[in-house]
Amino acid sequence: MTTFNELGISNPIMKSLERMGFEEATPIQAETIPLALEGNDVIGQAQTGTGKTAAFGIPMIEKIDTKLRKVQGLVVAPTRELAIQVAEELNRLGKLKGVRSLPVYGGQHMDRQIRSLKDGPHIVVATPGRLLDHFRRRTVRTDTVKTVVLDEADEMLNMGFIDDIREILKQVPSERQTLLFSATMPKEIRDIATNLMNSPKEVKVKAKEMTVENIDQHFVEIPEKFKFDTLTNHLDIHNPDLSIIFSRTKKRVDEITEGLQARGFRAEGIHGDLTQGKRMSVLNKFKNGRVDVLVATDVAARGLDISGVTHVYNFDIPQDPESYVHRIGRTGRAGRTGEAISFITPREMAHLRLIEKVTKSKMKRMVPPTNKEARLGQQQVTVEKILKTIERNDLEAYHETANELLEEHDSVTIVAAALKMLTKERRDVPVQISSVAPISVKKAQQEKGRSNNKRHYGKRGQGGGRNQGGNRNQGGRNRKGNFQKRRNRD
Numbered sequence: 001m002t003t004f005n006e007l008g009i010s011n012p013i014m015k016s017l018e019r020m021g022f023e024e025a026t027p028i029q030a031e032t033i034p035l036a037l038e039g040n041d042v043i044g045q046a047q048t049g050t051g052k053t054a055a056f057g058i059p060m061i062e063k064i065d066t067k068l069r070k071v072q073g074l075v076v077a078p079t080r081e082l083a084i085q086v087a088e089e090l091n092r093l094g095k096l097k098g099v100r101s102l103p104v105y106g107g108q109h110m111d112r113q114i115r116s117l118k119d120g121p122h123i124v125v126a127t128p129g130r131l132l133d134h135f136r137r138r139t140v141r142t143d144t145v146k147t148v149v150l151d152e153a154d155e156m157l158n159m160g161f162i163d164d165i166r167e168i169l170k171q172v173p174s175e176r177q178t179l180l181f182s183a184t185m186p187k188e189i190r191d192i193a194t195n196l197m198n199s200p201k202e203v204k205v206k207a208k209e210m211t212v213e214n215i216d217q218h219f220v221e222i223p224e225k226f227k228f229d230t231l232t233n234h235l236d237i238h239n240p241d242l243s244i245i246f247s248r249t250k251k252r253v254d255e256i257t258e259g260l261q262a263r264g265f266r267a268e269g270i271h272g273d274l275t276q277g278k279r280m281s282v283l284n285k286f287k288n289g290r291v292d293v294l295v296a297t298d299v300a301a302r303g304l305d306i307s308g309v310t311h312v313y314n315f316d317i318p319q320d321p322e323s324y325v326h327r328i329g330r331t332g333r334a335g336r337t338g339e340a341i342s343f344i345t346p347r348e349m350a351h352l353r354l355i356e357k358v359t360k361s362k363m364k365r366m367v368p369p370t371n372k373e374a375r376l377g378q379q380q381v382t383v384e385k386i387l388k389t390i391e392r393n394d395l396e397a398y399h400e401t402a403n404e405l406l407e408e409h410d411s412v413t414i415v416a417a418a419l420k421m422l423t424k425e426r427r428d429v430p431v432q433i434s435s436v437a438p439i440s441v442k443k444a445q446q447e448k449g450r451s452n453n454k455r456h457y458g459k460r461g462q463g464g465g466r467n468q469g470g471n472r473n474q475g476g477r478n479r480k481g482n483f484q485k486r487r488n489r490d
């Protein structure tokens with residue numbers, strides 16, 4: 001156990017940490033903060049939800065000279081929502097020192113952004129494309145930048161973003177400090193990263209598995225056409241607080257969302273084709289519980305920290321093991337527990353084994369629940385509500401009416417009626433989701449494992465819009481697809 005005090009953190013930041021309720025440093029924070037404070041370049045790898053934001057945020061904020069109202073730190077993140085979230089966390093950490101961070105991303109009005117930049121933020125948190133736009137317009141000046149952070153570094157160094165990242169680093173003074181963080185760092189990507197840095201120190205928090213231990217991982221083997229009914233049965237039985245359903249394509253995200261709404265769930269979808277305003281409003285509704293089920297492409301897989309997500313469903317199994325790690329990592333954060341349930345069609349079983357091998361984790365088989373189990377599951381939710389009400393022990397005012405009812409009907413009938421009234425009505429409307437081809441694993445890939453398979457990455461970068469949920473089997477492997485991916489994502 002390491003206290004923040006032992007890490008040599010200054011007073012104002014210590015006070016902010018106290019306000020935020022951080023009592024001790026997480027392992028990645030304990031290991032990387034001192035190295036970064038000494039001025040080293042750092043590659044930091046630790047599981048999802050273990051506090052990497054503060055691990056790079058604290059040393060970056062320590063280095064800021066608040067008297068200088070110029071950009072001194074840049075954080076680059078792969079999605080707009082993540083840029084906003086990271087800027088919020090940095091603002092909390094830097095508040096008492098007076099360090100201000102500004103998120104800057106595509107889809108936001110340029111004029112308004114330029115005005116905010118004129119206010120002189122110390123740190124700019126940006127998506128790559130928009131940051132380069134500001135470099136070109138000279139609305140973000142790079143000459144005073146001392147620290148550059150690549151959050152979700154492996155994602156951004158994938159082919160789709162690498163040119164932007166190289167360009168960003170080229171424009172920042174070479175004596176800068178560069179910090180790279182992610183929960184996953186495949187060797188090929190780490191090699192690229194090392195070339196962009198100055199003798200980086202590598203910190204990899206030791207863990208048996210790439211995934212977090214406190215996430216219970218399950219899979220359900222299920223033909224494509226039964227996935228949707230299985231999903232709603234699951235939701236009825238498990239009754240998650242908040243859940244995220246990941247699907248492979250934008251079209252399927254829309255269809256699943258509509259289907260869930262038709263069956264009475266408070267669901268909304270998020271993917272790269274929505275306007276920025278819509279993306280933000282969906283996410284905000286989900287954060288404050290007005291939406292319980294978020295249906296998403298991989299655009300929501302990386303970095304998002306939403307408390308109360310108890311279940312992650314892979315409606316479609318992801319192509320990459322890394323993507324699996326990040327998707328399920330939206331639950332089980334900061335020491336909490338979570339459930340991950342992946343739907344696998346029979347032809348995708350080999351792919352499941354590959355994911356297990358790479359992530360060194362095991363998914364337990366789960367039998368698809370029947371409609372009857374789902375019905376009973378829903379009633380169980382009501383039973384729990386009733387039991388809680390009994391526990392509160394304040395039912396005196398209802399006794400007289402209850403006794404009158406009992407004189408006319410037997411108790412089972414009365415309780416059954418109450419259960420019926422209080423239980424969410426199952427709406428068994430038929431829902432059709434258009435099918436996609438199963439993900440196939442090339443034999444060679446299975447045999448070699450993923451660890452030394454370079455081709456995989458070459459292919460990934462050229463695919464059309466992975467994080468938009470584009471079907472990669474059909475994704476255009478051309479420069480246009482590549483461009484499409486970048487433009488959509490920043």
Ligand SMILES: Nc1ncnc2c1ncn2[C@@H]1O[C@H](COP(=O)(O)OP(=O)(O)OP(=O)(O)O)[C@@H](O)[C@H]1O
Pocket residue numbers: 021022023024025026029046047048049050051052053054182183302303304305329333334
């Ligand atoms: N030392 C700490 N004590 C308590 N909570 C912490 C601490 N550090 C971070 N947290 C909280 O833990 C949560 C997860 O942190 P964060 O989002 O930085 O994780 P991450 O490692 O970046 O995950 P991901 O790989 O998914 O991006 C956040 O809500 C954060 O505020």
Ligand SMILES: [Mg+2]
Pocket residue numbers: 052053151303
């Ligand atoms: Mg993170």
